[in-house]
Amino acid sequence: ALRRAGGRTVSGESAPTDIARADLVLDGIVGIGGKGGLREAAVPLADAAARSRAAVVAVDLPSGVDADTGEVRGAVVRADLTVTFGAHKPGLLIDPAREYAGAVRLVDIGLALPAEAAEAEALQHADVALLLPVPGAESDKYRRGVVGVAAGSARYPGAAVLAVAGALRGGAGAVRYVGPAGDAVIARFPETLVSDEGPKRAGRVQAWVVGPGAGDDASTVAEVLAAEVPVLIDADGLRLADPEAVRSRTAPTLMTPHAGEAAALLGVSREEVEGARLSSARELAARYGAAVLLKGSTTVVASPDGGPVRVNATGTSWLATAGSGDVLSGLAGSLLATGLSASDAGSTAAYLHGLAGRLAARGAPAGAHDVAEAIPAAWRDVRGD
Structure with a gap:
């Protein structure tokens, strides 16, 4: 979709430089199965996003945080906005991970979510x-x-x-x-x-x-x-x-x-x-x-x-x-x-x-x-x- 819209992909040593010039950064490095913080190769990308003046939007959750517990065990992406899907993840509600999520918006994608299976709940x-x-x-x-x-x-x-x-x-x-x-x-x-x-x-x-x-x-x-x-x-x-x-x-x-x-x-x-x-x-x-x-x-x-x-x-x-x-x-x-x-x-x-x-x-x-x-x-x- 990006390429059809006229975009291009980059990799290697030039990637952090391109991120530093961006107006918008979408973080989709890892998903909810990621554990233990970002791997070494991804850390320069997160650092470049943090140093940039771009708005950082995380896809489902900031890469590197533990989705299930809210724990942070290494380098992570700090987002201004997290758009999450289906259900709020505990890591988006509980510190220290919560502070990396920015504003959180939930998109309903039609998942059946039995209340008795919830790990956490936030009263309204x-x-x-x-x-x-x-x-x-x-x-x-x-x-x-x-x-x-x-x-x-x-x-x-x-x-x-x-x-x-x-x-x-x-x-x-x-x-x-x-x-x-x-x-x-x-x-x-x-x-x-x-x-x-x-x-x-x-x-x-x-x-x-x-x-x-x-x-x-x-x-x-x-x-x-x-x-x-x-x-x-x-x-x-x-x-x-x-x-x-x-x-x-x-x-x-x-x-x-x-x-x-x-x-x-x-x-x-x-x-x-x-x-x-x-x-x-x-x-x-x-x-x-x-x-x-x-x-x-x-x-x-x-x-x-x-x-x-x-x-x-x-x-x-x-x-x-x-x-x-x-x-x-x-x-x-x-x-x-x-x-x-x-x-x-x-x-x-x-x-x-x-x-x-x-x-x-x-x-x-x-x-x-x-x-x-x-x-x-x-x-x-x-x-x-």
């Missing part, structure tokens, strides 16, 4: 809207769910405040706080139910969030893990939790590590987790028998049953700010208290959190408290209100 507004809790006519604060937050310490009282901020905007009817930062929480959120006793004596709770800013309070973490309600474990709670106590739980459990925490739990380097997000989240979920929300440039949620990993599509780099994860934990814990499964609560919270981060920042720096305050707007955006 309509999916999340169906999961958001809506109070019924007979609802009261207890029927809507009560989330307990065991967080904060003398050194990190702000973690408790931010976790409660997220929890108050997650749909539960009440938030019950247990910990040493009660005065700071009440000063900011007087609607919070504060207890100066431990989790066992805190009163009615339908889900717990434990760990943000907890310092070395292992006894509170152990007490929460012994509760027969859904539990979210974050931050210091991940370090303090007895692995066997997590594995032996019968109620749903959601773990929310960032890459460094996940690396410590798996006994590998942070770089290994960041380079293999999909397999790292799956390994953690299988090892602990819990749903795992792995935070990062691409947030993924893996379930212990081995189903499709959910990839969050709303994240933004503006969420890389202190306390943002505490807000996410409170939000997800509140959704757990409303009755969502661990996987649904985690993926719904990540979606809303990402949208809130975008709304709070709008291209300028924003703090974690700004993200929390933007959650209602994100909620309305998802529901179309």
